[in-house]
Amino acid sequence: MSDNTEINPDLDTTTRPAPVIMPGHTFKSVTDKIASIALGRRTPMGWIIGFGISFMVFMVMMYTLGYLVMTGVGIWGNNQPVGWAFDIINLVWWIGIGHAGTLISAILLLLRQDWRTSINRFAEAMTLFAVACAGLFPLFHTGRPWLAYWMFPVPNTMGMWPQFRSPLMWDVFAISTYASVSAVFWFIGLIPDFATLRDRAKKHSAKVIYGMLAMGWRGSARHWHNYETAYLILAGLATPLVISVHSVISFDFTVGIIPGWHATIFPPYFVAGAIYAGFAMVLMLAIPIRRWYGLEDFITMRHLKNMSKIMLASGLIVAYGYMMETFTAWYSGNQFEDYMIKNRFKGPYAFWYWTLIACNVIVPQLLWIKRFRNSIASLFTVSVVISIGMWLERFIIIPVSLHRDFLPGSWGMYSPTEWDWSMYIGTIGFFVMLLFLFVRFVPMISIFEMRTILPQAEVKEAQ
């Protein structure tokens, strides 16, 4: 079934050529292993501590939002001319992170990359949670968030529609579509597993809750048929979203006329950046989770290495994007573009530009070397570095382009306040908290899909 003939040297080559699951597992062992995490009676101490910390950080975000709504966006460091800063950096960063989830679950599904199976569930969860974090920013960065619903095309007594020429409008559609498709896709994929949990649950409350979530799934052939059809259709729908969402986000900048924003290369470059950041985040999450929950059998080195290769490839596209930005600025002969690049290289934020280059271009080149791809510690470190680098990329694109645009008389500087940081770190807390809830109560690896990649399943299919 798999055309992927690469052989993992860590594994016994006498088994199968594509060991995306360690040998020795049966249908029962797979189901037991995954379902027991969600159904386990005892909550591990580590979970309680981790959840407690992330909940507190989440509360920092809630406090920041409360203060923000009471006082105004002026608590952040945004100013004139830097109207967007941490708010939009974080929006783009979170949305970008979300991308890997959709890519893994939809595109890799359509490409029949079966190694995706063990990571797609939590990659999708990550997508949803990242989109939730991202969605906070466009809402709360407005001056009057209680009126932000005006950005939706809701029939109203004012007789006003949104202004459809604005890329922010496109954003509203792109992000809301993305969020809803991702949520439905994720949920549909969960239905058979919820049914499994329902059937295995011992506590009455769990039975009821999982039962409701399972929506009457009985595992009949008809169910499976409908399920497969729906899932494929949704995968088909989600696939263009992987490309479109970040392309639309990039329109926020390309439609603008600010040097450093107004570039045709942005859509592909943003999509590549999103995949880059997304896989870095999946790795950052997968590595500790497989360790803590003993899932090394399901999330194997093969997964990690495949992801590192995708990271390397998308990282090269991003690096090409940086090169092209510089080249275009020079080749255009436009003095504003020229200054923009010089300002990145040598201006007041040059240190961060070069840090970005180090993080996103230089460090990931280590992944060419097998030794680094095989080392979990180095993969984790590289992923962290790339996440920082991708955040810096948005910092360079947004405030650094804005702070020196056309008229030197209106140039300014930007520095974040403690509220910028509390909001950013708060959303990380929100994200991690949601992940903790997810791994505790939802099967984080797709049980039934894992069973299909067992050798036993293969046999069946062969019949």
Next chain:
Amino acid sequence: MSNQDEYIDIASLGSRLKSKSGREYWRSLEEIADTPEFQEYLHREFPSQASEWTDPVGRRKFLKLMGASLALAGLTACTRQPTEQIAPYVRQPEGLTPGEPLFFATAMTLGGAALGLLVESHEGRPTKIEGNPDHPASRGAANAFAQAAILSLYDPDRSQTVTFIGEDRPYSSLLGAIRRELVEQKAIRGARLRILTEQVTSPTLAAQIKSLLVEYPSAKWHQYEPAARDNAREGARLAFGQPVNTIYRFDRADVILSLDADFLAEGPTAVRYARDFMSRRKLTDGNKEMSRLYAVECTPSITGAKADHRLPAKPSEIENFALSVATGLGIATGRNAPPTAHQKWIDGIVKNLQESRERNLVIAGDHQPPFVHALAHAMNSALGNVGSTVIYTDPIEANPVDGVASIKELVSDMNSAQVDVLLILGGNPVYDAPADLDFKKAMGQVRVRIHSSLHQDETSEYCQWHVPEAHFLESWSDARAFDGTASIVQPLIAPLYNGKTQHEVLAAFSDQPERTSYQIVRDYWKAQMGGSDQGFEKKWRRALHDGLISNTALPEKQFALKADWFAGASPSRSSEKYEIVFRPDPTIYDGRFANNGWLQELPKTFTSLTWNNAALVSPATARALGLESKPGKKGGDYISDQIEIEHAGRTITAPVWILPGQPDDCITLNLGYGRTRAGRVGNDALFDAYKIRTSDAPCNAAGAQVKKAGDTFTLATTQLHHLVEGRDIVRSGSLEHYHSHPDLAPEHHGEHKPLSLYEPYKYEGYAWGMAIDLNACVGCSACVVACQSENNIPVVGKEQVERSREMHWLRIDTYYKGEEANPETYFQPVPCMHCENAPCEVVCPVAATVHSAEGLNDMVYNRCVGTRYCSNNCPYKVRRFNYLLYQDFETAPLKLGRNPEVTVRSRGVMEKCTYCVQRIQIAKITAEKEDRTIRDGDIKTACQQTCPTEAIVFGNINDAESRVARLKQEPRNYSLLAELNTRPRTTYLGAVRNTNNDLEKA
């Protein structure tokens, strides 16, 4: 009974009564009537009727009145007892339509001379100040100080009650105290009575003081203000033997030599002089020639920035420079001109002056010593300018004295305990008198000290009696303009805070202490104008209506230059390593406007500093002293090293600002900061330069010790970058270049074809546009404050300016070109460009910024959700966002001063220049009513109206005959950032300098 007899106690009494209800109320009135507080209250409230309380018949009538007024207090629960009937207009007052403003003429006095104003009043509330087109000093324009006066009027920190050692007192007890002192003074002919005023040009006030001096012949009248024109007066005394008022006719001068004179910015004549000066430099309507200005100056000034040739020089060098030019012109000066490094300059100027006899003028700055002024008089006389470009008249001051000498005499009298009663009318000598005099200590020797001022300021703190002064918009008074033209100052509103005018306080020293200033001023002019009652009434009404009294300008007079004029001059000052230049602050003046937020936040010319002053040093001096001053991280903050300046045994610490064009080893200190009792807005903003300003060197001081101090200081500025970076932003060139290249465009400048994805808009009716002549703009910033006043723009405070969030809809960008030691400076006012292809409109997700049918880029505040995308996408960065709740919705008096035609914006919305759309609408309604189209000139934007040089022109560009359309036809006309294809409606006309080739090569 009038407002002024109320005070705060009514509040407590009223609230006590309010807590009782209905029938009980009347019983409790009787109850409290017996308490000692009530007795006390009655005596204070009605001093003249207090005796009636003991008279059984009178008492009954009195109680009736009392009951009624208390009932009112109880019913309304106001903190203020209504003293006059308040009722809606049943019969509408003549000429007043609710909702339509009325305009009244009045005048503002600053630096001793009047600026005629027209004040817009909405339902009795003054809201906007404009220049008076009939007034010679204004010609319809105004300056930033006049524009900001509205805010001073409504300043909630203004002093509100008469106080005696800090306790509230009724005015009557002050009258009583004065009476007791006068009895004593009468016996000794007023020998121990002193009056200290600022420069007085008010004929009525002068007459009042003079009649007081007749009654108390041994009393003395002193005049002092820190930014007075003492040097000019003493210079005239040196040259002519008597004080003489000089009027310069810049509109007649071909060549002007300014010896450190900032005639375009300083003093009450600046508005008129700027217009006159620019009238000879406008390259419009086919005019191809300009006058030429040479400026030698010891600190960068607006005049220097507009000069065709500017030479920075230390104060000590200016005198020598003037001496050399005079010598070159063959004038006997009694001194030898020392050799100078600027011989080429001097030769060139001398040649140019000699070629243009009778059509040039030499003007000396107010801060230059009398000798330089005398030199200028001698040069003007030798060049035959007197009578053509230089006009002499008698002084406009009622009693011209040297202020520093005058206050010196007062201090020495006080120190020798010769003064018992000191009346200080206006001014703030404890804060601003020369430091070596120690005015505060000397004042301690005076038994009774009375101070009348707008605020409870530093001087009030050391006076037993403080009288709140009425603001000029609340006062009847009069004043003379620079040419002697008298204006009646008429009030726009009854005093908000029980203020007393200076006339009324002085009247307390006469035998009619309760005369109102209306009576005093009117009676004075009645006596002056003479004629029948009816005839006078007519003239009086005309004077009030016009804002000036016709034929009061002083006649031109001939004064003979003394042959040995130089004999009495003090010797030239020696040059020292570091010299200090004291100047009134460009925005808060001598400190009197310290509590005015508009002026505090108005970026100072050149530095763009707000909320602080700084010691201005040249780049070379900064390097020599190892000083740094660089932008911080937040957007508007500037981290500056501090220096310690020691002069005359006193030391101050000041942050530095490195200013290109500042002469080396010369430190400019702006006065007016470091106030401790200015009010909530102006307190504790560093630093107080008065602390090292001494009576022997009040303007320029030599021999200061300067060293770097430890800490850095954070300043707030609105512009961080002053270089054009090779961009085609400010077009400029020499007059010669202009003649050959009238578009002043850079060489590689190409044509831009308008391209758009969208259908072009069609404008069938009006199409509004603006043209700003950079050649005429002097960067005086009056437009910025005018815009702030017209459009209810909030003040954000220093901390927010540090974050670069100031709200000004109109900013003035300052750019330097050329070497840092003496760069060319260009000012560029930047309002909204109202682009045809507006980048902001496309990106707003909720259509809050839209294109109007007349080409305006409208901002719909109600619709704005505040994404700030429009601002990001604006290449001109003219949009301003309410990051926080900047507007003050709480402070009651501030609400009165707002323009009711303009929305008061709240937090979270974007705002920007609207081309004063409210004014457009009013003009459209008027035109519609009269069944015509709007005529050119019907609409003036606030910035345009106040511009002294008429640099800003607004109008209908669909009308080919309109001024703005014709300006846009000028070859100098260009669009800012035209290559972006935004097609701005606001365009600029390039700046031109009439350089002298003889000097260019020097």
